[in-house]
Amino acid sequence: MIGTRSAAAALVALSALTAVSSMSAVLVGCAHSTRRTTSAGTTSTTVLGDADGPVGTPKGVVEVAAGTCFNDVADPTRKPYLVMVVDCPSPHTYEAYDQIRYSPDGAGAKAYPGKDQMRSAAEDACFANFEAWMGVEWKRSDFDIATWWPSAESWAQNDRMILCAVYQAVGGKVTGSVQGSAR
Secondary structure, eight states: OEEESOHHHHHHHHHHHHHHHHHHHHHHHHHHHTTTTOHHHHOOOOEEOOTTSOEEEEEEGGGOOTTOEEEEOSOGGGTTTEEEEEOTTSOBSEEEEEEEEOOOOSGGGGSOOOHHHHHHHHHHHHHHHHHHHHSSOGGGOSEEEEEEOOOHHHHTTTOOEEEEEEEETTOOOBOSOOTTOOO
């Protein structure tokens, strides 16, 4: 699952994710559960898109570490669990700044907390860590926050990872890392 601070963008993204969630439910679980063994998750092949498509190496969202730069995949049904990783000097939309293991409290730790709870936990954690990464308070930044969190399907396969990334609030791609840029 993904999220952003923009209400309008969140509604559009939520609508799109809701539409594809049933189609990608099995894929989300597979992408996560096979991160150690699938060729899709460990490939070193560079995949070049067409003139309008993404460029990079496909990686599962759960494999993206802080400091990794990436773009969306072209297929909207794969966006909740797959990204196109690029070297940061190359044009990219996102830069990951944190990967957090979600640790629910209490006896409900084994049950999926629900999409709303996961979205809230992801947003809270990512907002809390934004300033340390960017060097500027989120409200004063030219960058916004995107979050990815476990789906019910990937949760069942022990996915507890939340991914935090920054992207330009006005859109477009950047080159180089923005870590500590105070932008």
